[in-house]
Amino acid sequence: MQIKINSIEISKFADVQRAQSTHNTNAMYIQVWQPLMQDSELAAIYLKGINDELLDEVERLRYCVYINTFLALVEGAYTQVKADTSFGGLDEVTALFELMNPYMNKIPNSAVGDGWLKEEAPSLFANEFEEICIKVAMRRFGSPIPNSR
Numbered sequence: 001m002q003i004k005i006n007s008i009e010i011s012k013f014a015d016v017q018r019a020q021s022t023h024n025t026n027a028m029y030i031q032v033w034q035p036l037m038q039d040s041e042l043a044a045i046y047l048k049g050i051n052d053e054l055l056d057e058v059e060r061l062r063y064c065v066y067i068n069t070f071l072a073l074v075e076g077a078y079t080q081v082k083a084d085t086s087f088g089g090l091d092e093v094t095a096l097f098e099l100m101n102p103y104m105n106k107i108p109n110s111a112v113g114d115g116w117l118k119e120e121a122p123s124l125f126a127n128e129f130e131e132i133c134i135k136v137a138m139r140r141f142g143s144p145i146p147n148s149r
Contacts, residue, residue, distance in 0.1 A: 024080070028073050035066070042066065052110040064116045067107050068124060075129045 036043045042062060048055055049063040107113040121130050 025077075028077055031073055032070050035069075049110055049112055050106040052112075055112055060112055063112055064120060067113060067116050068120070070107070071121070071125065071129075075125055078129055 036046055045055065045059045045062050046066060047053075048059065049066075055063060107117070
């Protein structure tokens with residue numbers, strides 16, 4: 001009887017974990033995209049940035065801060081998936097990057113994004129996560145991005 005009760009409790013706990021994982025995923029997306037939805041100026045800067053249009057100094061700063069915010073959230077998700085503490089629908093870290101790849105590919109697809117990845121990312125992210133971001137960029141461009149560490 002106790003085994004049956006334990007089995008039910010474990011099953012319910014797994015359901016709660018899946019629900020929490022879904023909530024975490026949705027919260028991450030909201031944190032990434034809400035600023036663009038609420039601030040039309042930032043949305044215009046983002047579009048200019050991913051389309052490699054000329055950005056003035058303030059726009060460049062805002063675009064780089066947005067990239068940093070986006071990748072910080074992805075790094076947090078990466079850490080959770082790797083530790084198997086959240087994002088239960090993703091069996092492995094590569095699934096997270098497959099999910100995020102359409103967005104991550106846009107970041108280094110501009111001179112500003114590429115410069116940010118080379119110059120600022122090394123001091124902001126863990127080596128392992130930075131290397132993954134560089135691999136994403138390499139797939140996009142087919143050539144290595146020099147690591148400034």
